Amino acid sequence: MEVSNAKLIDRMRTADSDAMCPHRLVLEHVTSRWGTLVLIVLLDHSYRFSELRREINKVSKVSEKMLAQTLQTLERDGMVYRDAKPVIPPRVDYSLTDLGREAAEQVRDLSLWTERRLAAVQKARADYDAAKA
Amino acid sequence: MEVSNAKLIDRMRTADSDAMCPHRLVLEHVTSRWGTLVLIVLLDHSYRFSELRREINKVSKVSEKMLAQTLQTLERDGMVYRDAKPVIPPRVDYSLTDLGREAAEQVRDLSLWTERRLAAVQKARADYDAAKA
DNA sequence: CTGCATCCTCAGGGATACTG
């Protein structure tokens, strides 16, 4: 990585100081509470809406509304492909696009990293809490 | 990466379905709204509290409360080192630990990735919006 | 300067009911 961080943070600036710069918004979609889980699960294979919901519910309860909303955001950002089959009853399959797969792999790696380093974090917490008392 | 995603998602489960598993919590701290910015900025060098706040404010206004809260969380997780010098007026320097640097580099890479792929995302959004209308 | 503590606002997110 040749780019300095000072430059990165500067490129995050916006003329309007209140509005977020575009790529930060994408980052927030990808790292959002439900976005991360959707991406990680979809890395496996495509899922129907309720399959996906059941899978995520194993980890953390997600409301139908939030799942739909998350999927729409990721679909609009070009991360998720939505395949709605014109059958009765409806069948909709969600899968990752190439773009989404790139994002998902990085999110997954970060998740795996936190898992690997969990012991260190817990140690740090114990020390921190002990120092407080 | 040898580990299957099915296993990853399963390892994210908790006995108590409502509680989040430990490493997901760490992930959320690191990818939180202010956590990402703190990590990216600190990747440069250490900062005093108000320096850090000014730097982040360039990108997105952060309240003193949220910055302090974020720093405490990251410090407790062993990502950030807090060096409080016993002088008047107080001087506190924040820097990344080795653990924090590992996290920060991944977050920065993800941020750089979204920046690189921004054009693709914006194209996808335009297509999506056009299809709606 | 660096923080706590307090109060308050608002939007993220849940529950429910309804439709194609």
Place this chain on the structure above:
DNA sequence: CAGTATCCCTGAGGATGCAG
């Protein structure tokens, strides 16, 4: 089944004031 629409509420997060 796969959503949309509605209502509602908790809690993230901002503003202000004060202390060390």
